[in-house]
Amino acid sequence: MKKTVALTADRPTGKLHLGHFVGSLKNRIELQHECDQYIMIADTQAFTDYFEQPQLVIDNVLEVAADYLAVGLDPNLSTIFIQSRIPQLCELTMYYMNLVSVARLQRNPTVKAELVHKNFGPSVPVGFLCYPVSQAADITAFGTEIVPVGEDQLPMLEQTNEIVRRFNRIYNTNCLKEAHARLGKTKRLTGIDGKAKASKSLNNAIFLSDAPGVIKEKVYAMFTDPHHLKVSDHGRVKGNVVFEYLDAFYDNAEELSSLKAQYKKGGLGDITLKSLLNDTLQELLLPIREKRSHLSRKNLLEICMDGTQKAETVAKMTLNEVKKSMGINYF
């Protein structure tokens, strides 16, 4: 039986961290057994706002691939590929760009939020404004049926499906498929500073490849409860990053529950908790780091090449259908 097609992607602008792990990687490790899973290293998209820092993007392509393999994504089950190596995605983007108005892109809530966040002002590159169109190309190229996303990404998927419907209507075809969001399993992880989502750019994340000493340092620097000064003080669990991470990574729910009660009542020190979290994370990340250390550049390139070749074959078929529908398959 034909498996459902799923697509996910990461922009190679940094190594992956624990936020990616709980937010999407764990999910993908399961998904690869259930779906025909495509995982895209979105270098072309990264260039829409990192075009002046090419080295950062380039360097992280293989780092992200290494993170994928290290956490257990299996290239025999998941097609890992590099966006810029699939020229069909650019061709699809060009044709889809005719079906989307400038005003529609400017109204897209995700784009709007990012424009503010990135502080582009009127100098926003047209490539950045168009990245939802490019995403529509990515999604449709592989006949994607489900896209695991966070709520904030729903407008992007809506944009894709609008393009799909418009294309199919204008060119009287059903060659493009609408994709569905798979919400729910995606979680967010707060940064160690307790201020925002863990992210590379805010420098508040624990990376999957961090050395043991770095992990420990970050855990011990974590934001807890600023009013919990003495061990005997009452402590707050809510907003306490150490507890958030224990919730995400510590398996013994019963023990965790009793630790929370104790912390609230007073008598449990931050150091004890941080030591527990450190042990937990060291245990989680040791085999990932180990596996990562055995991956050679040659290895990673080969895996990316194989995946890219497989992905291109599928994208080529979609593009052929698209061109046939438009009538531009002259020879």
Add this chain to the structure above:
Amino acid sequence: MKKTVALTADRPTGKLHLGHFVGSLKNRIELQHECDQYIMIADTQAFTDYFEQPQLVIDNVLEVAADYLAVGLDPNLSTIFIQSRIPQLCELTMYYMNLVSVARLQRNPTVKAELVHKNFGPSVPVGFLCYPVSQAADITAFGTEIVPVGEDQLPMLEQTNEIVRRFNRIYNTNCLKEAHARLGKTKRLTGIDGKAKASKSLNNAIFLSDAPGVIKEKVYAMFTDPHHLKVSDHGRVKGNVVFEYLDAFYDNAEELSSLKAQYKKGGLGDITLKSLLNDTLQELLLPIREKRSHLSRKNLLEICMDGTQKAETVAKMTLNEVKKSMGINYF
């Protein structure tokens, strides 16, 4: 010695007419002996505003190719190719889109004028807004050095050169070349109604492939001098379309000059003039139509395929250089 590279293009939204003939085709027939000339049938660009009329674009691709050959463009001297068959142009466009702001495109005088003309309003497709970026891809892909254009197209070339300079600076390369306009030889031809530039959409043009009866009908319907009612009346030469066409197509300058004098003074009828113009145009267009009638679909496809293959080889080299400069030539 390496020849200078020239690029020109036509959007396949109609057959070519006398306006194209004096405005660019005659020029290209000379240019092909002097330059390494690329001639692009711009179907992808036509789709930026004709995306809802695919059949119109598709049907005219080979019609335009037929017009090229009929007027004497020689596929052994000029590389005639179809834009949508060169995927590298889409890839280049995607990378260049990061180097151009939305505001910059909206300020482009040519785009601004066309937005008004086409009455898009806020629903302008982003593909249309971006067509100057796509033109930059077309121009740079072939290492184009000269672009024969009308004055109204100068802002497009300026946009291309801005992209070239920005790309070369950011990626520390000189792989992209600035292109220069070749102004001067391009002329405009008024429509037979005397109202505007001859164009397919205004239905006021004489097509290169028009049948003798149609040519005659159009010539006899031409706008002359509305106050020149009787043969003996004084006539106006300025704004008189018949004289404009005689200026463009009648070789005997001395005789034409005396006809103008006679017309101004009175005593020369419109019918006499129109008969002369009709004979002139019939003589010009007969061999073109003849040559056109011997071109089979198979013939035309083969010529387009050959040209496209040659053009793609060159575009591929440019794209490779571009990717190498950006550092995204992973394997």
